[in-house]
Amino acid sequence: MKTDPHKAPQGESIGTTIVLTMVMAVTTVVMFSQGKMPQDPKELIALALTILFANTIFFLLIYTGRTDRYRAIYFSTFAVALVISFISHMFEVRGSMSLSEAKVFQCEVPFCHLVIPMTLVPVALTKTIIFPGSLIGGYASIASMFVIWIGATLAFGRGFCSWGCFYGGLDDGFSRVLKRPVIKNINPKWIYLPFAVLLFVVLTAAAYLSPVYCSWLCPFKAVTEFKAVTSTTVLIQTIIFVSLFIGLVIVLPILTKKRTQCAFFCPFGAMQSVTNKINAFDVRIDKEKCLKCKRCIQVCPTLSMNEESLEQGRTRITCMKCGKCIDNCPKGAIGYHIKGTDIPGKRNVYRLLFLFSAFLFLAIFSSHIIEDGIMRILKLITTGSMI
């Protein structure tokens, strides 16, 4: 293990990396294949490519010591694969991306984690889930999403937004298009907007027993599913979500190099920020090593580092544990940390523990989606159609 106190963190030796990658490889082969090899050659190729891709990324994460660079490649691929897989699936079963009233009544709307904050108060008050999805079974059931969310939240808190969310890779990816930001000065007050959106959607969901964010504000409907336009209200809703998608997920991330949807709008992200308080991992700064160059403040895609937090040697509550500040610190002063232990302590061990669990979660959560995404692309190449 190479540890030089005056340099940015190095990766592990080739021996350690190979051993760790072997463990990851065995786990991913078992988990991704679920013990059986597909008969269809296209499916087999897709499975093999998914396993190879995940383990190559894991190898690079460990060997190079760079966290954010390789995480982002995998994370954005996950998001793109979701879009391909989801849209193809919708065309397969419904013939279009739009939802009819009948499907809503039949409770056949796939459940996504962004709805969770809106369901909690109504569940407590009325014992009903205010979402027209299926409780168990189906494409994305409510029960499976809740189980995944609770597990990931306890393990990583808001780390979910960089290591789990299947939409996050979109604005993360677009935020890397330009080398330098066109818009540089963003008022830090905007990091409070997701909390305001959270307050609003939780209260309206409780008052009207309806997931208001999904109906009115969610930008990701533009790349998943949406209501068929049959009235002026639905037309206005459509204009809103398309504009939010173009603005918050594409244009602003490119211009600012920040994850504008996740950092300045998403109510689920705000709720996850609060859960940052109740899990073992955080990101800490070794104040002895810090040069006060403020590079970390500049690069953080969520404005989770400011002068005050730097002074305290910690990030703000909104940190997504993406690792960008860690990769960019010239002194290697920033690192993953286990709460209650010394700083810097055994920082390489903390990093390995965090990376192993976070990446394993990401790999398992994304495996079927990435595999299906590859399958659809192979289908497109061989048959000219994704469905």
Next chain:
Amino acid sequence: MKGFFLGLSNGATCVAYCTPVLIPYMLGEGKNIARNYIALTQFLLGRLAGYLVFAFIAWLINLSILDRLGSKGFLIGVLYIVFSCLLMIYAFFRTDVPCAAQSIDRIARKIKVPLLIPTLAGLLSGIALCPPFLLAMTGAAAEGNLSYSLFFFFMFFIGTSIFFIPIPFVGALRRIQALQIIGKMASGIVGLYYLYAGIIAVIEGVRGI
């Protein structure tokens, strides 16, 4: 329900701006939590009285002006649009500007009869013309019956009051500035809803003319 909802979304802002008045008073008095609750109750009753006065005024406005106009829906729509835009500017771009209630509360603090301070501060904060309040007033005036108007403001009061309950445990509200900004932004999002309601009312009003 609309009044309650508007009050709820605006409550965090109200609490954020009223606590600088209430907390020093409570701390200054150095009383226990039970006494703090008494002061809070006095404050809230004063606030309720202020709201009910406005409910009455909203009803009078409806009776004297709106009912005489042929295109009431159109006018209400325009008022919604104007006040919701004001609310959004105040919420998103003037986060540093204190709400109208704060300056009025300063007057209340000058009054030297201790028992009356919280009640008066409440009354004056209840009649402050801040944008969410103006929206509430338009909402109440739109219906044009006194009991609805009183009920609307009562629900607005209940909605905002929920946020005041933890105040006597002063220590828990350390992050008051963050709360102020979040509360203001939440009321700005409510402004978006009223903007939508205003546009729809104007469209329907134009169709009706």
